Amino acid sequence: MEFDGVRALVTGGASGIGLAAARLLTERGATVSCLDLTDPPAALHGVRADVRDDASVRAAVTAAAAHLGGLDVLVNNAGIGAQGTVEDNDDDEWRNVFDVNVFGMVRVTRAALPHLRRSEHAAIVNTCSIAATAGLPQRALYSATKGAVQSLTLAMAADHLRDGIRVTCVNPGTADTPWIGRLLAATDDPEAERAALAARQPSGRLVSPEEVAAAIAYLASPLASATTGTALAVDGGMAGL
Numbered sequence: 001m002e003f004d005g006v007r008a009l010v011t012g013g014a015s016g017i018g019l020a021a022a023r024l025l026t027e028r029g030a031t032v033s034c035l036d037l038t039d040p041p042a043a044l045h046g047v048r049a050d051v052r053d054d055a056s057v058r059a060a061v062t063a064a065a066a067h068l069g070g071l072d073v074l075v076n077n078a079g080i081g082a083q084g085t086v087e088d089n090d091d092d093e094w095r096n097v098f099d100v101n102v103f104g105m106v107r108v109t110r111a112a113l114p115h116l117r118r119s120e121h122a123a124i125v126n127t128c129s130i131a132a133t134a135g136l137p138q139r140a141l142y143s144a145t146k147g148a149v150q151s152l153t154l155a156m157a158a159d160h161l162r163d164g165i166r167v168t169c170v171n172p173g174t175a176d177t178p179w180i181g182r183l184l185a186a187t188d189d190p191e192a193e194r195a196a197l198a199a200r201q202p203s204g205r206l207v208s209p210e211e212v213a214a215a216i217a218y219l220a221s222p223l224a225s226a227t228t229g230t231a232l233a234v235d236g237g238m239a240g241l
């Protein structure tokens, strides 16, 4: 996959899956800007924004497009987790996780669309999750946000096909990112928990951020030129087993 001349914006690009995607696109020739609460590693360009705040999103997308000279690819990846049943998270938690995972994606997309419409090969790749369809226990709120992301992906694909913009999503299984590292670190025995988590995967291991990044890059590339509205599982077999 070659991305020479491609201009890409990656949200949540300072960590985990977003950082791996930003690095892969850069290695393959793209110019990349990472939109995040924090700066990415020094080798990457970053614009700071909180996807819950429309004004900061608009300013950051404008700054990124100015830096890159336009936008061809948007990777909508910023997201946060939540654990529990519907009884465990209060209304404020529901609002906050939807604000980041769903409305944040809507805000960034709205700000990016005018730039993407001017591109010859525009693509949006949303980071969804296997949680959208897997019926995972203790993930009611998080799963609901990712179900919304998968539906939004389909709807956006239909709406923007005539604009020449493909819209797809990746559905990772449990991926070995700093987020999962933080969850494990909060347990009594992180190493034992990591081994137990890996053992619960059909493949016996966690997915790497680089494996998810490869799927994002494929969907963003002209190799996927006839693919839109599709959810690509990157889950070590979890969805199919």
Ligand code: NAD
Residues within 6 Å of the ligand: 011, 012, 013, 014, 015, 016, 017, 018, 035, 036, 037, 038, 049, 050, 051, 052, 077, 078, 079, 080, 081, 100, 104, 127, 128, 129, 130, 171, 172, 173, 174, 175, 176, 177, 178, 179, 180
């Ligand atoms: P991560 O915590 O390593 O990275 C997430 C990034 O998003 C961080 O850099 C963070 O600062 C940024 N972010 C969070 N809230 C933000 C906000 N309000 N505004 C701007 N940026 C914000 O997590 P990750 O595991 O790389 O997750 C990335 C995406 O992958 C998320 O959408 C997540 O739901 C999805 N996902 C992760 C897994 C997994 O197992 N790690 C599985 C399926 C899907």
